[in-house]
Amino acid sequence: MRIAGLVLGILSLIGMLIAFIPCLGWLNWLNIPFAVVGLIVSLIAYNDVTIQPNNQPKTGIILCAIAIVLGGFRLLVGGGIF
Template identity: 25%
Template sequence: MLNLLSILFGLVSLVVVIPATIPLLGWANWFALPLIVIGVVLGQFSSSNGGRNFCLIVLLIAAIRLSLGGGLI
């Protein structure tokens, strides 16, 4: 159950992260980061690792985009 919730949080945050890769929309990643962290924590408490790993991949995409934009743009 926790794995399913983790995947759900990952999908919701991925919907926010994908448009945030467009220039000048990088600030939207700051809204996705708390959702990703919640998904990682829920995935950590789960018996399987699929949801946690998915959230970590989404976190990596958001972090790379934020670092390329200087954390703001």
């Protein structure tokens, strides 16, 4: 679960960076829900008390949050399409 959240965070950040290319801003409509799923998985892994503390869930949370915030900002600036 910890590694899954981290991988989803990395993939959502890569998707967000691809969506910053002009005329590919619509990709954020797919990337933001993907990042929300990664955020939920990372939060579940972070709150698991049976596993010793690790930085992987924290990193997944941070990466997904960055992808959500910057992707939403890109959609806002681009009018939802560009």
